[in-house]
Ligand code: SIN
């Protein structure tokens with residue numbers, strides 16, 4: 001769709017050492033990314049995982065890439081298969097990988113080699129409580145997070161859950177990268193406000209790219 005009011009170039013907003021928002025970096029390819037998300041979800045449907053504590057997560061999830069993030073009563077982990085279908089996750093599309101590597105490079109992380117892309121879907125009211133991404137084996141690689149669809153308030157905190165958080169609105173095409181000294185910062189998403197997005201309808205989608213397994217040389 002032609003958007004006459006959003007032709008500004010992407011810009012960068014620092015969050016913390018090793019953490020940056022690349023505003024609108026993926027705006028022009030957002031429609032294509034969303035179509036690819038729907039293709040992945042047609043094969044490996046979005047699911048509401050159960051936390052180890054027995055709660056149903058409000059965010060629905062699927063994955064692509066060699067490894068997918070998974071949660072059930074036994075814990076949080078990465079797996080090579082979708083436990084619902086017992087099939088491998090769909091391969092990471094070349095367009096996803098290229099975007100993730102480009103964003104990581106712009107944020108100062110060369111040679112990002114993600115092997116996992118968690119795809120989150122937020123309906124109104126869905127949220128992600130403050131947490132650290134620490135199930136990955138190689139913490140030298142950053143997290144690259146791409147926002148699509150409805151806007152949401154991202155919380156970016158410190159190294160203790162109780163630390164003060166920055167709150168920033170993430171809109172379609174915004175990419176957040178955190179790594180290095182910020183890799184283990186707590187972060188989360190406040191409950192999604194209802195709305196209708198021209199490309200994504202009543203949802204927010206988020207792609208999070210990680211290096212989950214060991215680097216192979
Ligand atoms: C996450 O921390 O896995 C998701 C963050 C987001 O949805 O922006």
Ligand code: FE2
Pocket residue numbers: 131132133187
């Ligand atoms: Fe996370």
